[in-house]
Amino acid sequence: MQTANANRLTPYLFLAPAALVMAVALLYPIGYMIYASFLDWNPSQRIGEAEFVGLKNYIGLLSDAAFRESFFVTLKFAAVVVTLEMVLGVGLALLLDRNIRGMSVLRTLFILPMMIAPIVVGLMWRYMYHPSVGIFNRTLKSLGFEPVPWLSDGSWAFASVVIADVWQWTPFIFILSLAALQSLPQSAMEAARIDGATGWQQIVYIKLPLMMPVLIVTLLLRLIDAFKVLEVILVLTNGGPGLSTEILSLRISRTASEFRELGEAAAMSNYLLILLVILTFAMFAYNKAVEARAARLRKAAEEDL
Amino acid sequence: MAEKIYDKQNPAFYALLVALVVMAVGPIVMMLTTSLKLNVDIMSDSSSLLFMPTIRNYETALCDFLWYEAPHIDYCDKTFGRALMNSLIIALVSTVLTLVIGCMAAYALVRFRFMGRDTVSLSTLAMRMVPPAVLLVPVFGIWTFQFQIDGTRAGIILVYVAMNLPFVIWILQSFIVQVPIQLEEAARMDGAGPFQVFFLVVLPLIKPGLAAAAIFTFRVAWNEFLLANALADRNSRTVPVTIVNSITEFDIDWGVIMATGMLLAIPPIIFTFVASRQIITGMTAGAVKG
Numbered sequence: 001m002q003t004a005n006a007n008r009l010t011p012y013l014f015l016a017p018a019a020l021v022m023a024v025a026l027l028y029p030i031g032y033m034i035y036a037s038f039l040d041w042n043p044s045q046r047i048g049e050a051e052f053v054g055l056k057n058y059i060g061l062l063s064d065a066a067f068r069e070s071f072f073v074t075l076k077f078a079a080v081v082v083t084l085e086m087v088l089g090v091g092l093a094l095l096l097d098r099n100i101r102g103m104s105v106l107r108t109l110f111i112l113p114m115m116i117a118p119i120v121v122g123l124m125w126r127y128m129y130h131p132s133v134g135i136f137n138r139t140l141k142s143l144g145f146e147p148v149p150w151l152s153d154g155s156w157a158f159a160s161v162v163i164a165d166v167w168q169w170t171p172f173i174f175i176l177s178l179a180a181l182q183s184l185p186q187s188a189m190e191a192a193r194i195d196g197a198t199g200w201q202q203i204v205y206i207k208l209p210l211m212m213p214v215l216i217v218t219l220l221l222r223l224i225d226a227f228k229v230l231e232v233i234l235v236l237t238n239g240g241p242g243l244s245t246e247i248l249s250l251r252i253s254r255t256a257s258e259f260r261e262l263g264e265a266a267a268m269s270n271y272l273l274i275l276l277v278i279l280t281f282a283m284f285a286y287n288k289a290v291e292a293r294a295a296r297l298r299k300a301a302e303e304d305l
Numbered sequence: 306m307a308e309k310i311y312d313k314q315n316p317a318f319y320a321l322l323v324a325l326v327v328m329a330v331g332p333i334v335m336m337l338t339t340s341l342k343l344n345v346d347i348m349s350d351s352s353s354l355l356f357m358p359t360i361r362n363y364e365t366a367l368c369d370f371l372w373y374e375a376p377h378i379d380y381c382d383k384t385f386g387r388a389l390m391n392s393l394i395i396a397l398v399s400t401v402l403t404l405v406i407g408c409m410a411a412y413a414l415v416r417f418r419f420m421g422r423d424t425v426s427l428s429t430l431a432m433r434m435v436p437p438a439v440l441l442v443p444v445f446g447i448w449t450f451q452f453q454i455d456g457t458r459a460g461i462i463l464v465y466v467a468m469n470l471p472f473v474i475w476i477l478q479s480f481i482v483q484v485p486i487q488l489e490e491a492a493r494m495d496g497a498g499p500f501q502v503f504f505l506v507v508l509p510l511i512k513p514g515l516a517a518a519a520i521f522t523f524r525v526a527w528n529e530f531l532l533a534n535a536l537a538d539r540n541s542r543t544v545p546v547t548i549v550n551s552i553t554e555f556d557i558d559w560g561v562i563m564a565t566g567m568l569l570a571i572p573p574i575i576f577t578f579v580a581s582r583q584i585i586t587g588m589t590a591g592a593v594k595g
Contacts, residue, residue, distance in 0.1 A: 010499040011417035018410035018470055025467030026432065029443035036442060046450050092325070100314060106322065108581040110329050115573040115584070117528035119545040120566040123552070124332045127339060127559060133347055135335065171329065172588070179589040221433075228436040231530050231545070235552060249438035253531060262442050269439040276434045 037266035043256075050263065057267035066243060067251065067268065074248040074272075077158075078226040081165045086219060088166065089173025090211075094203055096174075097181045107178075110171040118168075122235025125164040126151070129236070154244035157237050161245050164232055169225070173218055180214035181207065212290070220283045227276055248272045333570070340563035347559050362564035385565055387540070388547040392569075395458050395533075395543060396526040399465040403522045404515060406466065407473035412503055414474065415481045416489075432471035437531045440464070445535045456538030464532050469522040476521070476587055480514030481507065517587035520576050527572060544569045 037057055041050035061067045096106070113121065128134045129150035137147040150160045184207065192206045208215075230249040233239065239246030239254070246254075248268065256265040339347060341358040364371060367389075368381040444464055445455070454460035484507055492506045508515070530545040537546055548565055551557075577584065 011413045014409040014413035014417075014503075017406040018474065021406060021463070021467050022470055025444075025463050026435075026440075026470075029440055029447055030435065032443040032447055033439065036446065041446075043445070095321070098314065104581070106326065107585065108577060109326055111581060111584060111588075112333060112574060112577055113329060115524060115577045116333070116570040117530075117545055117573070119528070119530050119548050120336070120570045121332075123548065123562065123566045124336045126552070127563065128332060128335065133559070167328070167332070175585055176589055179585070224434050228438070230436075230438055234530075235549065249436055249531075252438045253441055253535075256442050256445070257535070262446065266442045269436075269442060272436060273434070273439055276436075280431075280434060 033266045033269055036263055037270050039263040039266075041263040041266075042260045043262055044260075053263070057264050058271075061264065061267055061271065069243045070239075070246045070248055070251045071271070073158075073243065073246060074227065077162070077165075077229070077245075077247055078223060080162055081169070081226050081229075082219065082223050084162070084166050085170045085173050085222060086215075089170045090177045090215065092170070092174050093177035093181055094207065097178060107175060110174060113168045114172055118229075118231035119235055121164060121168050122232040125160070125167075125232070126236050129160055151237055152241055154241055157241060157245050161233050161236055164236060165226075165229060168232070169222065173222060176214060176218045177211060180211045184210050213287075216283065216287050216290075220280065223279060223283075224276060227272065333574075336563050336567055336570070339559060340567045342560055344558065344560050362560040363568070365561050366564050366568065384542075384547055385544070388542050388544045389568065391458060391537075391541055392527060392543040392545075395461050395465070396523050398458075399462045399469070399526045400519055400523045402462065403466045403469045403473050404519055407470050407518065408477055408508070408511075408515070409503070410470070411474045411477035411481055412507060415478055416486075429471040429475040437468070437529070440468075441531060441535055444532060448536055455536050456541055458541050461533055461536050461541065461543070462526075464536070465522075465526040465529065469525055473518045473522060476518050477511065477514050480511040484510050513583055513586070516580055517583040520580055520584055521587055524573055524576070527569075 036050075038052060038054055039050040040053045040056070096103075128136055131137055131147065131149070131152070134150070136150065140147055149156055151157050188206055188210065189202065192202050197205070227247075228249060229247065230253070233245055233247060233250055234253075237245045239250045249272070252265050252268050252272070255261050255268060338356075340362050341360070342356050343359055343361065346356040365382075366385045369383045369386040448460050448464075449455040452460070454463070488510075489502050489506055492502045497505065528545065529543075530549060533543045534546045534549070537543065542550075544565065548562065548569065551562055551565075
């Protein structure tokens with residue numbers, strides 16, 4: 001009897017610590033943030049002393065030009081970075097999907113950039129972008145070109161930040177698409193080869209469509225992470241010059257620590273979260289639609305036989 | 306297995322490979338060489354490859370761990386040494402805690418069929434969506450005013466464990482699913498209780514999964530900046546926080562800061578070389594196999 005009881009309780013005992021930690025340190029804070037976004041609250045107050053201001057933070061933000069700018073910068077950054085990384089990563093995977101010696105060494109070297117701390121990545125690139133001692137300007141100067149204001153001019157700074165992120169995260173897409181490529185059914189590729197498909201045709205009509213499910217998940221994961229980038233930009237430009245590289249995450253942390261407007265920062269966090277939720281659901285819906293369409297086509301093809 | 310046969314490739318292909326490797330590793334090598342230079346060499350216009358390597362910058366950063374007296378240090382700034390200890394403690398403790406808690410939860414989810422795998426994957430993804438910046442305000446508020454554990458290592462460890470749990474549960478699940486249930490039944494027949502089955506039968510079988518999960522959690526806890534910055538006080542600062550603090554100063558001492566950066570980068574680099582296969586498994590799990 002006692003053991004039966006114990007057995008029935010076991011699953012709960014096993015789950016309890018995880019549930020407890022996540023409830024206390026993840027779900028509760030998120031709920032707290034939603035509540036805080038309706039308050040006019042500064043860090044020296046307890047939350048109970050903060051004044052309830054309803055939707056004022058949200059409405060205030062909508063008409064705040066700086067917030068809109070940084071929202072736009074975030075979207076632009078995510079779009080540019082993810083597009084570049086997808087093209088480069090998938091392209092490299094298609095190119096390097098060959099039977100060559102030392103592939104595993106190569107993969108190991110490629111994952112290095114994502115393993116080291118974003119802070120350190122920012123540090124390395126800041127050094128390389130340095131106006132006088134950085135390698136880029138030194139090379140430019142020794143080749144007789146004008147030095148480039150990598151981090152001190154708005155559009156150059158944005159490009160610099162994008163380059164650093166592409167350097168760090170293209171390998172992620174490369175590794176995932178390479179794994180996808182290598183798990184493709186060999187029969188399909190062989191059939192295509194026998195039918196005389198050229199390399200390009202194989203890629204466009206066989207490999208890419210078969211990789212699609214993985215590519216979509218990869219894109220989604222990378223897109224979510226692109227909205228979380230903060231440290232690299234913080235170290236490289238701290239959002240400047242002006243607001244040219246101030247992505248939302250950075251603005252949230254500055255609103256909280258420099259401007260001491262916790263309520264506003266919470267409202268901003270909510271906007272960011274809503275944006276991410278919409279994106280994720282859109283991707284899921286799209287994925288489902290594509291799958292449904294593929295299933296319909298397959299069914300139709302089977303009926304034709 | 307017989308010797309693998311490799312395809313012959315044309316030289317342009319190898320040139321491309323070399324270029325890619327240089328691009329991937331170049332910045333890291335540059336950080337390493339800079340950390341081995343004196344500031345005179347960093348600032349000089351001459352070639353950047355010919356210089357006398359020196360460990361002075363490392364001596365400056367780690368001055369309170371030195372067992373000998375380094376002649377060039379007249380004042381020992383203990384900030385970095387303390388931060389290094391904090392980082393180590395926080396990363397190790399939170400990794401161990403996350404693994405133990407996450408492992409148990411993953412096991413319960415798989416074996417006792419609590420929720421479908423889909424629910425768990427979906428909630429993992431949902432949790433992954435939450436940027437650390439979003440947690441900044443509430444965690445700061447709650448930790449300071451309600452739990453009063455701001456400025457302690459325990460407070461930072463708690464956030465890291467919570468942040469990493471969804472991913473760890475998710476990844477360990479995919480390994481636990483593969484453990485044959487017959488093994489567990491056999492153990493139970495022999496009179497093992499549920500905890501014994503878990504610790505003596507299941508855990509040893511999912512070691513590769515544990516390794517992957519451990520590396521990922523350690524990496525997050527070791528590298529994280531934003532929340533540590535909000536929660537830590539002078540005595541519980543981690544290395545990323547001290548690095549950011551020292552670059553906001555007007556005059557950057559590149560040699561020393563690159564040395565600290567290198568020290569922060571070394572553990573992840575070692576993991577990558579030792580366990581790249583597990584890392585790739587961890588990265589591709591879920592995305593590729595679905």
